[in-house]
Amino acid sequence: xxxxxxxxxxxxxxxxxxxxxxxxxxxxxxxxxxxxxxxxxxxxxxxxxxxxxxxxxxxxxxxxxxxxxxxxxxxxxxxxxxxxxxxxxxxxxxxxxxxxxxxxxxxxxxxxxxxxxxxxxxxxxxxxxxxxxxxxxxxxxxxxxxxxxxxxxxxxxxxxxxxxxxxxxxxxxxxxxxxxxxxxxxxxxxxxxxxxxxxxxxxxxxxxxxxxxxxxxxxxxxxxxxxxxxxxxxxxxxxxxxxxxxxxxxxxxxxxxxxxx
Amino acid sequence: xxxxxxxxxxxxxxxxxxxxxxxxxxxxxxxxxxxxxxxxxxxxxxxxxxxxxxxxxxxxxxxxxxxxxxxxxxxxxxxxxxxxxxxxxxxxxxxxxxxxxxxxxxxxxxxxxxxxxxxxxxxxxxxxxxxxxxxxxxxxxxxxxxxxxxxxxxxxxxxxxxxxxxxxxxxxxxxxxxxxxxxxxxxxxxxxxxxxxxxxxxxxxxxxxxxxxxxxxxxxxxxxxxxxxxxxxxxxxxxxxxxxxxxxxxxxxxxxxxxxxxxxxxxxxxxxxxxxxxxxxxxxxxxxxxxxxxxxxxxxxxxxxxxxxxxxxxxxxxxxxxxxxxxxxxxxxxxxxxxxxxxxxxxxxxxxxxxxxxxxxxxxxxxxxxxxxxxxxxx
Numbered sequence: 259x260x261x262x263x264x265x266x267x268x269x270x271x272x273x274x275x276x277x278x279x280x281x282x283x284x285x286x287x288x289x290x291x292x293x294x295x296x297x298x299x300x301x302x303x304x305x306x307x308x309x310x311x312x313x314x315x316x317x318x319x320x321x322x323x324x325x326x327x328x329x330x331x332x333x334x335x336x337x338x339x340x341x342x343x344x345x346x347x348x349x350x351x352x353x354x355x356x357x358x359x360x361x362x363x364x365x366x367x368x369x370x371x372x373x374x375x376x377x378x379x380x381x382x383x384x385x386x387x388x389x390x391x392x393x394x395x396x397x398x399x400x401x402x403x404x405x406x407x408x409x410x411x412x413x414x415x416x417x418x419x420x421x422x423x424x425x426x427x428x429x430x431x432x433x434x435x436x437x438x439x440x441x442x443x444x445x446x447x448x449x450x451x452x453x454x455x456x457x458x459x460x461x462x463x464x465x466x467x468x469x470x471x472x473x474x475x476x477x478x479x480x481x482x483x484x485x486x487x488x489x490x491x492x493x494x495x496x497x498x499x500x501x502x503x504x505x506x507x508x509x510x511x512x513x514x515x516x517x518x519x
Numbered sequence: 520x521x522x523x524x525x526x527x528x529x530x531x532x533x534x535x536x537x538x539x540x541x542x543x544x545x546x547x548x549x550x551x552x553x554x555x556x557x558x559x560x561x562x563x564x565x566x567x568x569x570x571x572x573x574x575x576x577x578x579x580x581x582x583x584x585x586x587x588x589x590x591x592x593x594x595x596x597x598x599x600x601x602x603x604x605x606x607x608x609x610x611x612x613x614x615x616x617x618x619x620x621x622x623x624x625x626x627x628x629x630x631x632x633x634x635x636x637x638x639x640x641x642x643x644x645x646x647x648x649x650x651x652x653x654x655x656x657x658x659x660x661x662x663x664x665x666x667x668x669x670x671x672x673x674x675x676x677x678x679x680x681x682x683x684x685x686x687x688x689x690x691x692x693x694x695x696x697x698x699x700x701x702x703x704x705x706x707x708x709x710x711x712x713x714x715x716x717x718x719x720x721x722x723x724x725x726x727x728x729x730x731x732x733x734x735x736x737x738x739x740x741x742x743x744x745x746x747x748x749x750x751x752x753x754x755x756x757x758x759x760x761x762x763x764x765x766x767x768x769x770x771x772x773x774x775x776x777x778x779x780x781x782x783x784x785x786x787x788x789x790x791x792x793x794x795x796x797x798x799x800x801x802x803x804x805x806x807x808x809x810x811x812x813x814x815x816x817x818x819x820x821x822x823x824x825x826x827x828x829x830x831x832x833x834x835x836x837x838x839x840x841x842x843x844x845x846x847x848x849x850x851x852x853x854x855x856x857x858x859x860x861x862x863x864x865x866x867x868x869x870x871x872x873x874x875x876x877x878x879x880x881x882x883x884x885x886x887x888x889x890x891x892x893x894x895x896x897x898x
Binding site for chain 1: 543547548549567568571759760761763788789790793817818820821
């Protein structure tokens with residue numbers, strides 16, 4: 259069971275709502291994914307309009323609505339959007355995105371940390387999108403992030419977990435859930451992240467632009483479950499030693515004869 | 520605050536381990552706490568060579584072919600506690616003394632002349648006789664001559680650790696002695712040390728105050744060493760998550776004969792200690808492992824490169840013992856009587872570099888408020 263800020267989730271797949279061909283396909287894909295956490299770009303919805311397409315398509319009893327600050331270029335803009343979202347949608351949950359470069363959409367570490375600290379103080383449940391930097395992950399946790407969301411590779415690249423070495427360190431050190439966000443282009447990438455011990459993955463583009471988004475959503479659901487199961491079952495060590503008896507150091511059994519029983 | 524582990528549950532994890540569990544743990548990329556339980560279980564005893572190999576390989580990767588060298592400097596054997604196992608216990612009749620600041624400085628000068636640049640300041644627990652004022656003044660006197668100054672004294676409050684850090688103390692060692700609350704109550708008969716929880720919380724206070732390094736430890740021999748080791752590993756894991764800017768060391772002093780009638784109820788062999796050290800290395804690749812002069816020369820020589828990373832040398836456990844070795848009042852008798860040169864030469868002969876200086880006082884002068892973003896809510 260995954261717990262973020264005292265809320266429990268049985269699904270470890272989070273999905274995004276952008277880039278779908280229609281709100282209907284989006285709704286069906288979300289259902290097929292089994293996701294219980296769904297992120298929505300604040301700039302895409304009209305929270306004051308009850309008839310808004312995207313908001314109507316979401317069953318807010320079944321899923322945790324996670325507004326995101328996509329488009330914010332600095333801490334100040336992100337904080338303004340967050341306050342607006344809380345006032346209009348009545349949720350303190352927030353996926354914090356601060357992306358000053360509109361081309362790569364890579365997150366700004368400095369302003370992300372500043373905004374996280376301020377928003378946590380204002381009572382938000384902040385899940386910051388971040389580059390796979392272990393020290394930044396720790397700093398974000400120190401100021402109260404409810405989870406951290408390191409990227410697997412730059413958004414939209416479908417390259418998978420190119421940051422694996424860094425992500426491993428982040429997971430090992432984390433005291434809040436680690437959600438791999440961005441770069442996951444195929445279910446095998448999602449499974450890989452889960453095998454590494456990620457607590458969840460967030461997928462959007464790979465589902466939204468698939469030939470059949472609903473079936474792809476289901477495929478991601480299976481991959482995430484398989485990866486998690488494998489992690490919990492305990493993967494074998496990738497070893498350079500062919501067997502336990504082949505010495506890794508040249509140390510022989512007789513070398514331990516100095517030890518008294 | 521770190522919740523004290525449930526010894527019965529830990530015992531079950533350990534003693535239910537099978538050889539299959541041990542093989543599976545050895546086959547994992549990274550050892551988790553359940554894997555550690557298997558590797559310190561009786562089922563793992565026949566796997567000691569495999570564990571030694573893995574431990575040696577990891578230690579070599581992380582630390583290289585070096586061993587850090589330090590010496591303890593006993594400041595005082597005055598003590599207000601009554602601990603069943605300790606030579607300093609208040610009801611033992613040993614010659615008592617506390618070094619004046621000048622005497623302490625003279626002892627430090629002897630160690631400096633012998634080549635030591637890292638010293639561990641040790642005292643019994645008598646806060647009114649030897650408290651933060653004394654330690655602060657001594658640190659200020661010594662900081663320019665020594666690369667690192669550690670303390671192993673009574674547990675202090677947070678603001679005291681901040682003061683001592685600013686004065687040049689770099690590391691704090693405070694051993695829980697035993698994580699088993701019942702045994703803890705049984706062997707600590709009197710004094711402030713009876714407060715299990717205050718002591719358990721001390722490493723976190725020291726880390727939060729900015730200390731570069733915090734040392735944990737358990738006295739082996741008071742209760743089942745396997746469960747003790749697992750409990751300590753849980754504490755270490757908890758601290759690592761919260762105080763990621765702090766380096767940690769672990770020491771497993773085996774109880775040795777001391778003044779008083781106490782005999783360790785659960786004797787621990789070298790083989791047991793080795794199994795624990797190797798397993799802990801597999802569990803935490805980066806933790807500093809200390810092997811003091813409590814252990815014998817033969818054992819310390821053999822263990823070089825297999826897991827431990829820091830050795831004491833030429834130690835005397837009586838206050839003033841470096842200048843006047845004949846006067847008595849030791850905390851415990853030591854097992855390795857070689858001086859620093861002999862220990863160093865033995866390390867060099869095994870292809871290891873004895874390291875005396877591995878820190879610089881300049882760091883601390885420049886960063887005395889470096890702990891501003893350590894996690895305070897953990898306290």
